[in-house]
Amino acid sequence: MVVLEQKRFEEIEEMTKGYNRLLVLGCETCAAISFAGGQRQVAEIASAIRIARKRSGREGEVLEDTIARQCDPEFVDLIADRVAGSDAVLSLACGAGVQLLAERFSDKVILPGCNTMSLGVTEALGVWSEKCMACGDCILWRTGGICPVTRCPKGLLNGPCGGASEGKCEVLKDQPCAWQEIYHALKRLNMLHYLKQKAQVKDWRIHPGRVVREDLRGGGRDDF
């Protein structure tokens, strides 16, 4: 999932105060799971903006809506009329969602209500940890399912660096050394031979800015 964090209210207030008719738009996927931009957070932020406006004697209407995914034109286009009827949109989606709105509704001001933090997993309620940096050339198959690009602060592909102490990383001292974890995982899986091989040079060039799946093209989505 994309992990999001809502911006400080002061920043949201500052960026939205110039727009009389403001649409607060949530996203029911990662933003909702992050407790940053689902229906409930839309209601909370919209209400806080209304109160702030009332207190400062400012006019304006704050509208609310939430769609299934702000990163997909199929859903974004469903709210075209609501966007058209507002002066600006405060999007509570990730950076991808905000940018798709800005592309689809290029005559509208689209404001980001959240900070996009990482690609991660839920550890516990309110705790997420980064697991992937979307490098485009996944090597988890030879690292025991542990990503050194993300979890080793030096991004070493041929670790360990030798600086770990008592299993902890020398850079992030409260975290386990990713390469020590890789060693233990490979040992457990009887795959230690991968560590004996020369580190494969990673092809950073193939990081895809745009992914095209030819097998899905022509399925009625070409008009996107």
Ligand code: SF4
């Ligand atoms: S190797 Fe690349 S794609 Fe695979 S988990 Fe790590 S950053 Fe993500």
Ligand code: SF4
């Ligand atoms: S101690 Fe381990 S995780 Fe930390 S930088 Fe060195 S190899 Fe990477």
